[in-house]
Amino acid sequence: MSGEAPAIARVRGLTKRFGRKSVLHGIDFTIPAGRIYALVGHNGAGKTTALNALLGLTECGGEVEVLGLRPFRDRAKLMRQVAFVSDVASLPRFLRVGQLFDLVTAIHPSFDRRKAVHFLQGTDLKPELKIKTLSKGMIAQLHLALVMAIDARLLVLDEPTLGLDIIYRKRFYRRLLEDYMSEERTILITTHQVDEIEFMLSDVIFLRDGSIILDMSMEELGTRFQQLIVDKESLAAAEALAPIYAETRFGQTAMVFEGRSLDELTPLGQASTPSLSDLFFALMQRDTAKPGEA
Amino acid sequence: MRVMTALVKREFLEHRIAFLYAPALLLLAVSLAVLLAFVSGHAEVEEPSGGLPITQKLYLVGVAANFFLWSGYLLIALVFYYADSFSADRRNNALLFWKSMPQSDLKVLTSKALAGITVFLALILGFAVLSAVVLYPLLLVGAARHPMIAVPGLGEAALVLLQMTLVGGAYLVLILLWYAPMLAWIAGLSTHFRRWSIPLAFLIPAAVVLLERIIAISGTGAERPIGTYLVWRFERFPEPVEAATILIGQTDGGPFTLLSHILSNIDWLQMATGLIFTAGILYLASEYRRRRIEA
Numbered sequence: 192m193s194g195e196a197p198a199i200a201r202v203r204g205l206t207k208r209f210g211r212k213s214v215l216h217g218i219d220f221t222i223p224a225g226r227i228y229a230l231v232g233h234n235g236a237g238k239t240t241a242l243n244a245l246l247g248l249t250e251c252g253g254e255v256e257v258l259g260l261r262p263f264r265d266r267a268k269l270m271r272q273v274a275f276v277s278d279v280a281s282l283p284r285f286l287r288v289g290q291l292f293d294l295v296t297a298i299h300p301s302f303d304r305r306k307a308v309h310f311l312q313g314t315d316l317k318p319e320l321k322i323k324t325l326s327k328g329m330i331a332q333l334h335l336a337l338v339m340a341i342d343a344r345l346l347v348l349d350e351p352t353l354g355l356d357i358i359y360r361k362r363f364y365r366r367l368l369e370d371y372m373s374e375e376r377t378i379l380i381t382t383h384q385v386d387e388i389e390f391m392l393s394d395v396i397f398l399r400d401g402s403i404i405l406d407m408s409m410e411e412l413g414t415r416f417q418q419l420i421v422d423k424e425s426l427a428a429a430e431a432l433a434p435i436y437a438e439t440r441f442g443q444t445a446m447v448f449e450g451r452s453l454d455e456l457t458p459l460g461q462a463s464t465p466s467l468s469d470l471f472f473a474l475m476q477r478d479t480a481k482p483g484e485a
Numbered sequence: 486m487r488v489m490t491a492l493v494k495r496e497f498l499e500h501r502i503a504f505l506y507a508p509a510l511l512l513l514a515v516s517l518a519v520l521l522a523f524v525s526g527h528a529e530v531e532e533p534s535g536g537l538p539i540t541q542k543l544y545l546v547g548v549a550a551n552f553f554l555w556s557g558y559l560l561i562a563l564v565f566y567y568a569d570s571f572s573a574d575r576r577n578n579a580l581l582f583w584k585s586m587p588q589s590d591l592k593v594l595t596s597k598a599l600a601g602i603t604v605f606l607a608l609i610l611g612f613a614v615l616s617a618v619v620l621y622p623l624l625l626v627g628a629a630r631h632p633m634i635a636v637p638g639l640g641e642a643a644l645v646l647l648q649m650t651l652v653g654g655a656y657l658v659l660i661l662l663w664y665a666p667m668l669a670w671i672a673g674l675s676t677h678f679r680r681w682s683i684p685l686a687f688l689i690p691a692a693v694v695l696l697e698r699i700i701a702i703s704g705t706g707a708e709r710p711i712g713t714y715l716v717w718r719f720e721r722f723p724e725p726v727e728a729a730t731i732l733i734g735q736t737d738g739g740p741f742t743l744l745s746h747i748l749s750n751i752d753w754l755q756m757a758t759g760l761i762f763t764a765g766i767l768y769l770a771s772e773y774r775r776r777r778i779e780a
Contacts, residue, residue: 243778248581274585281579286495299587
């Protein structure tokens with residue numbers, strides 16, 4: 192992580208309980224400016240709850256500070272500089288596209304209508320269309336155009352492409368990178384389709400059962416973890432290097448290592464950097480998932 | 486102001502069926518029905534024994550009755566509106582979208598509360614005036630067939646309409662302010678119970694009053710302040726018959742006499758207390774909404 196950049200969000204000892212069930216167990220993380228973070232976890236890991244805490248949508252224990260504000264207390268103020276897209280299709284269905292833009296122009300001081308209209312050029316979305324008649328993909332496009340037209344310092348996306356086909360998903364992320372991302376902006380994103388966004392990420396946080404098991408930049412991750420497709424004759428030697436995860440598929444054994452050099456692994460098979468989904472799966476299986484504690 | 490106007494406009498867009506389309510349809514249907522009845526000769530008007538005492542003021546009374554009917558429509562529509570609007574964003578899955586806007590939950594709910602006494606009231610007042618206008622040619626048609634129906638001249642009718650619009654408008658505002666605590670109570674309950682808030686809004690006080698009665702009957706000597714207060718609260722505004730009596734029954738009777746009667750009968754301290762209660766409910770509802778995320 193680039194420790195020099197000022198923090199956009201700082202979380203210390205974040206806890207959340209729903210009745211007797213503890214969802215977040217005192218997590219800590221810091222998000223600097225100008226980064227693209229992914230928050231990855233299994234269902235029920237606490238991703239959305241953590242995001243909600245950052246957005247001031249839920250009251251939690253611990254300290255949460257976003258852009259110098261306390262989110263739950265100052266949500267309305269915070270939203271001038273933060274935009275978010277939730278996992279549910281949430282645009283008001285009774286409005287037309289043009290009416291939605293009129294409304295947001297009036298109530299959001301950081302919204303630029305001209306930008307939103309520009310982002311919709313070349314799409315089928317027209318101002319007179321009713322939102323309730325739009326397809327899921329068109330609603331996602333509209334929502335993205337809307338949030339990209341907000342001059343926000345932090346954009347939070349909670350499963351923004353849920354239910355969309357591959358074409359819309361690719362288009363969504365390409366647009367985000369090309370038309371929105373800049374050094375002043377920070378994106379925090381959760382998705383189950385981590386492989387699709389891996390190319391654009393700068394950092395990743397893995398959550399397991401309400402605890403952070405990995406918080407690392409993609410550069411560091413690439414040097415810290417290795418994947419090896421093991422040659423049959425080298426299985427014993429590879430196992431001796433203490434992989435954090437091993438799996439045999441169609442007669443081929445794949446292993447994930449932490450802290451091994453490529454020089455050590457290359458003689459034993461095909462060494463590479465594991466994909467995020469493979470690494471996530473590997474770390475989910477490990478008893479002690481914190482890097483360096485195995 | 487710009488933000489509040491936009492939020493109130495959003496309420497209009499979301500609920501325009503109840504306050505624009507439905508009243509327009511109602512007005513059109515009733516006007517056509519009355520007109521057809523007169524034209525086809527199906528409307529039989531029998532002169533009551535002893536003559537028709539209100540002949541000269543028939544239009545005035547008709548306009549007043551029209552305002553009473555529209556105030557009833559407004560109150561009923563607002564009961565359903567407040568039972569829905571405070572939880573509508575949850576129902577249509579848009580809660581998180583509104584929460585992504587830099588506006589507090591208190592401001593959003595205030596805009597919903599204000600929509601009832603601004604834009605919706607203005608719309609219904611507009612329909613009341615429009616139906617009063619429509620009433621005039623209908624009376625002319627009626628008078629052509631039934632000589633006992635007297636219709637004022639155009640100038641006099643316009644004056645009556647102007648006076649009754651002012652009085653009717655004031656009446657609608659006052660009646661909404663007086664019943665604001667009841668509407669707020671329904672709205673407050675709807676933040677959690679949604680449309681079940683309508684029966685609950687009546688069942689909860691009914692249960693309390695029943696309990697009060699049981700305690701009183703069981704001989705503890707307790708008073709029934711809650712039941713007495715609620716009954717008193719609902720009996721403050723003049724009944725239509727009373728209003729008609731004021732309009733036609735006195736030598737100096739007229740729209741402004743009726744308004745003066747209404748104003749002199751309002752307990753302003755109770756009005757203020759009710760509005761403070763309304764503000765309290767609004768605040769509590771916004772705090773509840775602040776903690777709600779899921780639809």
